[in-house]
Amino acid sequence: MRILKLGGSVVTDKDRPFTPATGNIMRLADEIESSGPQPLVVVHGGGSYGHPVAKEHSISGGLKRRDQLAGFSRTHQAMVELNRIIVDALLDAGVPAFSLSTSTFVTTTARRVTELDASIVRALLGHGMVPVLYGDAVLDTQQGFAILSGDQLVAMLAHTLRAERIVMGCDVDGVYTADPKLARDARLIPRLSLRELDGMVRIGEALNTDVTGGMLGKVREATGAVEAGVEVVIVNAGEPGRVGAALRGEKVMGTVLIL
Numbered sequence: 057m058r059i060l061k062l063g064g065s066v067v068t069d070k071d072r073p074f075t076p077a078t079g080n081i082m083r084l085a086d087e088i089e090s091s092g093p094q095p096l097v098v099v100h101g102g103g104s105y106g107h108p109v110a111k112e113h114s115i116s117g118g119l120k121r122r123d124q125l126a127g128f129s130r131t132h133q134a135m136v137e138l139n140r141i142i143v144d145a146l147l148d149a150g151v152p153a154f155s156l157s158t159s160t161f162v163t164t165t166a167r168r169v170t171e172l173d174a175s176i177v178r179a180l181l182g183h184g185m186v187p188v189l190y191g192d193a194v195l196d197t198q199q200g201f202a203i204l205s206g207d208q209l210v211a212m213l214a215h216t217l218r219a220e221r222i223v224m225g226c227d228v229d230g231v232y233t234a235d236p237k238l239a240r241d242a243r244l245i246p247r248l249s250l251r252e253l254d255g256m257v258r259i260g261e262a263l264n265t266d267v268t269g270g271m272l273g274k275v276r277e278a279t280g281a282v283e284a285g286v287e288v289v290i291v292n293a294g295e296p297g298r299v300g301a302a303l304r305g306e307k308v309m310g311t312v313l314i315l
């Protein structure tokens with residue numbers, strides 16, 4: 057059982073609102089198709105679909121005014137639109153993908169997942185299908201609604217479904233000693249020990265309008281999964297072949313998270 061996270065920076069052009077990264081999406085669909093028969097769940101991020109809409113309506117801070125309700129729905133709709141593009145590409149590549157709206161089976165409390173009904177995901181996997189979920193605008197028992205990041209969702213699913221491996225595809229080669237987009241002397245860390253993380257790395261916040269935390273958020277969210285014995289590898293999904301290799305369990309350029 058494998059879970060693949062495709063970052064918003066991989067499946068969209070983060071600088072242009074509502075712009076899919078069509079080339080990446082089609083290539084990744086082929087890599088997924090040829091990655092082997094083991095069960096797979098795909099989770100994607102929001103990029104230039106979900107994030108700008110969520111930000112415009114202050115969704116992550118919760119429900120404060122009635123006029124945010126339409127914004128809550130529009131954030132979800134933006135994700136539905138991106139999800140459709142990704143699922144269609146997977147189907148065209150021959151992957152039996154099936155779209156699931158995260159907000160219909162997950163709720164949070166103070167922005168953390170407290171309810172996740174994985175029965176439909178399990179049933180789809182049982183039929184050999186590939187459920188395709190996404191970070192979403194979800195109902196929150198404390199603040200009305202919230203933004204659930206794809207990264208948090210992946211970690212929770214890995215736990216619930218007892219996944220063997222999580223592959224996190226993003227737009228850099230892995231975790232560096234500093235944000236590689238800002239620091240020229242940043243070095244890739246092939247094996248990142250979570251115990252040694254504090255003080256060792258300056259994992260900055262992501263650029264642009266991402267409201268859910270960049271590389272630091274990714275590593276933090278994955279920590280629980282690593283502790284539960286899940287293999288977590290972070291690779292550059294913009295580089296052809298790396299996601300495919302990581303899904304097959306082959307050695308690939310990237311960062312493996314260890315205890």
Ligand code: ADP
Pocket residue numbers: 062063064065066101103225226227228230231232233234235236237257258259260261262263266268269270271272
């Ligand atoms: P995604 O949209 O793929 O989920 P994010 O954009 O949220 O990913 O986070 C990945 C980004 O985090 C990278 O593109 C990079 O600019 C930034 N980043 C900050 N610090 C680091 C670091 N130490 N190593 C790698 N990337 C980092």
